[in-house]
Amino acid sequence: MARRFDEDLDLASERPDAERDGGRGAANDFPDADRSADRDRGDDLDGPDPDLSFGAKPVRVPLAVAFVAAVAGCFFAGTSTADFVAHLDRQVHALHCSVVPGAKAQIGESGCRAVMLSPYSSWFRESYWGGIPVALWALAVFAFLAYRLGHLTWRGQPRRSEAGFLVAATLLPVLMSGIYGYLAYAQVGAICTVCAGIYVTSGLTFLGSLAALLMIERSPTPDVHAVRRFGVGVAEGCGFVFALSLVYLAWLPDAGGERGPAGCGALVQPEDEAGIMVDVARVPGGKPTIEVLDPLCPACRAFDARLTASGLDVKLDQRAVLFPLDSSCNWMVTDSLHPGACAVSEAMLCASPAQAKVILGWAFANQEALLAEAKADEPKLRARLKSQFPEVAGCLGTPVAKNKVVKSLRWAVANALPVMTPQLFVDGTRLCDEDTDLGLDYTLTRMLQGGAR
Amino acid sequence: MNDVARRGILAVPALLAPLMMVGGWLGHAEQRLKANDPSAAEAEVAIASVSEDAYCTPKLKSIVRRVAGACGLLGGGGRGCQPMQAKSVAQLSDEDFNALFVPLEQRAQIIQFDADQTEMDGAARAAVEKAWADQRGASFFFVVARASPDGKTEYNEKLSADRAQTVLSHLQTRFNDPDIARQVGLLWLGEGFAQLGEEFCGWQRSRGTECTVKDINRSAFVAWIDCAI
Numbered sequence: 278m279a280r281r282f283d284e285d286l287d288l289a290s291e292r293p294d295a296e297r298d299g300g301r302g303a304a305n306d307f308p309d310a311d312r313s314a315d316r317d318r319g320d321d322l323d324g325p326d327p328d329l330s331f332g333a334k335p336v337r338v339p340l341a342v343a344f345v346a347a348v349a350g351c352f353f354a355g356t357s358t359a360d361f362v363a364h365l366d367r368q369v370h371a372l373h374c375s376v377v378p379g380a381k382a383q384i385g386e387s388g389c390r391a392v393m394l395s396p397y398s399s400w401f402r403e404s405y406w407g408g409i410p411v412a413l414w415a416l417a418v419f420a421f422l423a424y425r426l427g428h429l430t431w432r433g434q435p436r437r438s439e440a441g442f443l444v445a446a447t448l449l450p451v452l453m454s455g456i457y458g459y460l461a462y463a464q465v466g467a468i469c470t471v472c473a474g475i476y477v478t479s480g481l482t483f484l485g486s487l488a489a490l491l492m493i494e495r496s497p498t499p500d501v502h503a504v505r506r507f508g509v510g511v512a513e514g515c516g517f518v519f520a521l522s523l524v525y526l527a528w529l530p531d532a533g534g535e536r537g538p539a540g541c542g543a544l545v546q547p548e549d550e551a552g553i554m555v556d557v558a559r560v561p562g563g564k565p566t567i568e569v570l571d572p573l574c575p576a577c578r579a580f581d582a583r584l585t586a587s588g589l590d591v592k593l594d595q596r597a598v599l600f601p602l603d604s605s606c607n608w609m610v611t612d613s614l615h616p617g618a619c620a621v622s623e624a625m626l627c628a629s630p631a632q633a634k635v636i637l638g639w640a641f642a643n644q645e646a647l648l649a650e651a652k653a654d655e656p657k658l659r660a661r662l663k664s665q666f667p668e669v670a671g672c673l674g675t676p677v678a679k680n681k682v683v684k685s686l687r688w689a690v691a692n693a694l695p696v697m698t699p700q701l702f703v704d705g706t707r708l709c710d711e712d713t714d715l716g717l718d719y720t721l722t723r724m725l726q727g728g729a730r
Numbered sequence: 731m732n733d734v735a736r737r738g739i740l741a742v743p744a745l746l747a748p749l750m751m752v753g754g755w756l757g758h759a760e761q762r763l764k765a766n767d768p769s770a771a772e773a774e775v776a777i778a779s780v781s782e783d784a785y786c787t788p789k790l791k792s793i794v795r796r797v798a799g800a801c802g803l804l805g806g807g808g809r810g811c812q813p814m815q816a817k818s819v820a821q822l823s824d825e826d827f828n829a830l831f832v833p834l835e836q837r838a839q840i841i842q843f844d845a846d847q848t849e850m851d852g853a854a855r856a857a858v859e860k861a862w863a864d865q866r867g868a869s870f871f872f873v874v875a876r877a878s879p880d881g882k883t884e885y886n887e888k889l890s891a892d893r894a895q896t897v898l899s900h901l902q903t904r905f906n907d908p909d910i911a912r913q914v915g916l917l918w919l920g921e922g923f924a925q926l927g928e929e930f931c932g933w934q935r936s937r938g939t940e941c942t943v944k945d946i947n948r949s950a951f952v953a954w955i956d957c958a959i
Contacts, residue, residue: 521748521752
């Protein structure tokens with residue numbers, strides 16, 4: 278036999294048994310209890326459904342599950358936001374990258390770091406250094422959902438329209454989780470475990486809300502305030518997002534100087550006398566840029582991806598100087614940070630301008646495999662390069678090719694560059710290291726507007 | 731409890747907690763940002779530079795500087811080098827002169843010539859190219875040409891000078907590199923100074939054939955010198 282819904286409510290215990298049996302009609306026989314119920318409802322718009330026509334199911338259970346999931350979502354989104362915000366000091370920090378609450382932060386490479394540094398982790402990067410992290414909005418949405426779910430769990434007696442709103446509201450994080458999960462997998466190629474926590478909790482808040490909705494039977498009388506109630510919910514949700522965004526932008530750290538747009542040093546001998554510069558993406562009329570890169574450097578690949586994602590690459594007339602961090606040709610490094618980089622650099626310098634760009638793309642796309650192959654057997658990598666790009670086979674490994682790599686390295690010597698990659702020079706001015714990841718869009722935009730000297 | 735009160739009790743902390751946390755994180759980030767000196771971190775990164783190997787003794791550097799200066803290699807002149815007599819440049823005994831180059835065993839190539847000849851064979855040309863391509867961080871490429879003691883002294887002096895010039899000409903033809911005029915120093919020794927001993931037959935030579943003292947001195951010793959001058 279089905280129970281009345283009141284049995285699930287705290288307030289039911291405050292009422293006489295007769296009210297449980299009689300609903301609103303029965304309450305009329307107990308004026309005091311009726312007044313008490315009115316006080317609980319507060320008003321017609323937000324109070325529990327007086328018809329109680331949704332049957333007697335433990336609707337609080339899925340609501341409580343969704344509430345706990347929303348609180349957990351706050352935790353994950355908060356962790357991700359805190360990690361992002363920590364990097365606004367332009368330094369490298371450890372990241373939390375575990376679904377286990379309280380797990381220690383890690384300083385090394387991780388899926389979380391790859392995702393955080395990807396162009397998808399924040400919005401409005403051109404306007405604000407680092408942009409506004411998506412995790413901040415996730416935190417706002419989860420906080421709002423926790424408040425709404427907590428309220429309905431506490432009060433009980435949710436109307437269908439209230440549960441319906443929650444389903445709609447929880448669809449937003451589910452939708453965003455789907456999009457961001459796809460981007461992480463397909464575009465960034467990394468899984469962020471804290472983000473996975475957000476995806477899972479998004480799903481649980483949605484499922485809990487949906488289960489609650491399905492447990493509430495339709496009221497025979499139309500809910501005349503449903504639309505208004507939905508509008509208030511949307512306004513509250515937007516208010517949470519707006520408030521957090523406002524606080525974020527108001528307190529966004531300011532470096533206090535214009536070091537970023539002014540750059541960090543300049544080329545003293547930018548000329549390419551030895552013909553060692555490689556065309557990356559020539560744009561007639563674009564700002565002349567020179568990128569110092571290593572074709573087997575993961576940071577260079579990530580930088581290239583960020584630059585492309587920023588959309589600013591179309592304003593740059595890009596050439597590159599190869600600086601392989603491989604001790605087999607580079608005397609400035611004692612260990613081969615990127616074994617095989619000398620061989621790939623030779624191939625690029627042997628190739629035609631168009632072909633060099635193809636080789637760079639191929640090296641970026643197959644970086645891990647090429648590094649592993651070169652580490653085990655460098656001649657095997659050279660053989661692979663020859664078979665993959667037959668047009669450079671006659672040149673690869675020759676003194677002329679090796680000499681070009683040396684000239685490329687000596688260009689860096691002539692300009693007294695730091696031994697590191699990547700480095701970007703915009704019209705001869707060096708983009709500061711701290712602006713090559715989260716601050717790239719912001720700083721580069723300003724350098725292109727004339728900040729570069 | 732009134733429903734509005736319930737909502738307020740939940741909404742206020744739900745909104746304030748993240749606001750305060752985010753505000754706190756941002757405040758800490760700003761404090762660290764202002765306390766950091768990015769230029770200090772930059773100072774710890776190595777700067778690209780030419781090589782300065784341990785074998786660069788003051789004596790070797792002195793010779794390199796004299797040859798480089800006489801050839802106009804210093805100061806960005808790059809007017810190109812004419813072969814110079816090593817004896818007048820080095821001002822050292824035979825043994826001391828050769829001892830300076832001993833640490834270059836892994837860097838050097840000994841380019842061998844036929845008797846009374848200045849032309850290089852294919853293997854000799856390849857060896858010169860290999861040596862040139864192996865510049866790495868070195869700043870100067872030295873060609874030190876000799877002749878065996880057969881024949882007249884004056885003839886052998888010219889023969890060794892021509893051998894040095896042959897190596898330079900080949901580099902110019904093969905690489906068409908403006909740095910050749912800035913980085914190549916030429917020395918000739920003829921037959922009377924710093925002849926190579928038989929132990930040099932064990933070095934990297936352009937010919938894998940039998941090697942005598944005469945063979946090894948019908949040669950040009952080529953090597954990059956990893957000294958910053």
